[in-house]
Each structure stands twice: as structure tokens, then as C-alpha cells.
Amino acid sequence: MKKLLSVVVVLGLACTTSINAEEVNSGGVESLRGTATLDATKKAEEMKRVIKDKNPIARNYVHQPPMIPHQIRGYKVDLNSNKCLTCHGWKYAAETGATKVSMTHFETRDGKTLSDISPRRYFCSQCHVTQADAKPLVENTFEPVESLGND
Ligand code: HEC
Numbered sequence: 786m787k788k789l790l791s792v793v794v795v796l797g798l799a800c801t802t803s804i805n806a807e808e809v810n811s812g813g814v815e816s817l818r819g820t821a822t823l824d825a826t827k828k829a830e831e832m833k834r835v836i837k838d839k840n841p842i843a844r845n846y847v848h849q850p851p852m853i854p855h856q857i858r859g860y861k862v863d864l865n866s867n868k869c870l871t872c873h874g875w876k877y878a879a880e881t882g883a884t885k886v887s888m889t890h891f892e893t894r895d896g897k898t899l900s901d902i903s904p905r906r907y908f909c910s911q912c913h914v915t916q917a918d919a920k921p922l923v924e925n926t927f928e929p930v931e932s933l934g935n936d
């Protein structure tokens with residue numbers, strides 16, 4: 786038993802060392818950070834400029850969280866308050882002109898409909914992001930769905 790244990794420990798150690806070695810050297814494979822080695826800190830990308838108050842960008846596929854067509858700087862969402870809901874909540878939507886959060890935002894993950902926003906849809910920016918003129922990170926052949934208003 787003791788012998789088996791020490792074999793396991795030695796094997797474990799061998800594995801960790803080889804993983805560490807790989808982490809430092811990318812082996813020439815280029816990732817989204819370029820060819821920087823994994824232990825080097827690369828300069829952060831410039832922040833994207835948020836496109837201010839434009840018409841919403843058409844959705845690309847069914848079930849896509851729509852992009853946010855306005856600035857959200859300073860809009861706080863925490864345990865005590867949710868700035869987004871002061872316009873997008875059903876109570877305020879008519880008066881503010883904001884789109885109401887849809888029914889799915891009241892559903893729990895096991896399909897129950899709550900009388901207020903579901904905890905899994907409370908932190909809006911987990912899914913919704915502001916619009917920015919950003920190039921695709923990798924070349925791709927994705928085509929948006931035509932029936933959702935894309936030409
Ligand atoms: C002061 C009111 C106000 C606040 C606060 C606000 N919004 Fe909005 N939002 C609007 C209005 C008005 C529109 C509609 C604009 C339009 O259609 O041109 C809108 C549009 C949107 C849309 C697009 C909806 C669609 O139909 O495509 C999303 C998504 C959105 N907001 C998310 C958010 C999130 C997330 C927050 C919080 C970080 C937030 N909003 C805070 C007023 C607000």
C-alpha cells in the first residue's frame with residue numbers, strides 16, 4: 786500500500802511539472818493574445834468606444850440577448866438596487882419608453898415563473914453588452930438570420 790502511494794505521488798509530481806512547462810511555452814501556436822508566451826503579461830486592448838444612443842442592432846439569431854443601444858456607465862446593479870430595472874421593469878417601461886424585460890426574465894431554471902425578476906436574470910450585463918464597432922476576433926463565416934431583420 787505504501788509503495789503504491791509513493792508511486793501515485795511521484796506520478797502526480799511528474800504531471801504537474803510537465804503542465805507547468807507547457808504553460809510557459811505556447812509551442813508557437815497563436816492565440817487571441819498573439820504569440821506572447823503564457824507567463825508574459827500582454828498590453829491590454831484599448832477600451833472600445835460605446836456607440837451612443839443608436840437604434841438597436843438587429844439580433845443575429847433567435848434567443849440572442851439584444852445588444853444595449855445606450856451608455857450604461859454608472860448604472861449600478863447590486864443586492865440593493867438594479868438601475869436597469871428602473872426603466873426596463875414592467876412597472877416603469879411605459880413611462881420611460883424602454884423595452885420591457887421579456888417573460889423569460891421571470892423564469893427560474895426549472896421552468897417556474899416568478900412574480901419578480903428571476904435571480905438568474907438579475908445581473909443584466911452578464912448577457913447584455915453595449916454596442917461597439919468591434920471587428921471579429923477570429924475570421925468566421927457566420928451569417929445572421931435573415932428573418933430577424935438582417936439584410
Ligand atoms: C434611463 C432609462 C434606462 C436605463 C436605466 C436602462 N435602459 Fe436600456 N433602454 C432604455 C430605452 C429607452 C431603450 C430603447 C431604446 C431604443 O429602442 O432605441 C433601451 C434599450 C435597451 C435594450 C435593447 C432592447 C431591444 O428591444 O432590443 C437593452 C438590451 C437594454 N436597454 C438593456 C439595458 C441594461 C442591461 C441596462 C442596465 C445596465 C439598461 N438597459 C438601463 C432605457 C434605459
Ligand code: HEC
Nearest residue numbers: 848849850869873884885886887889905906907908909912
Ligand atoms: C442569462 C442571460 C440574461 C440576463 C442575465 C438578462 N437577460 Fe435580457 N435577454 C436575454 C435573452 C436571451 C433575451 C432574448 C430572448 C428572450 O427574451 O429571452 C433577452 C431579452 C431582453 C430584452 C428584450 C425583450 C423583448 O421583448 O424584446 C430586454 C429589454 C432585456 N432582455 C433586458 C434585460 C435586463 C434589464 C436585465 C437585467 C435585469 C436582463 N435583460 C438580464 C438574456 C438575459
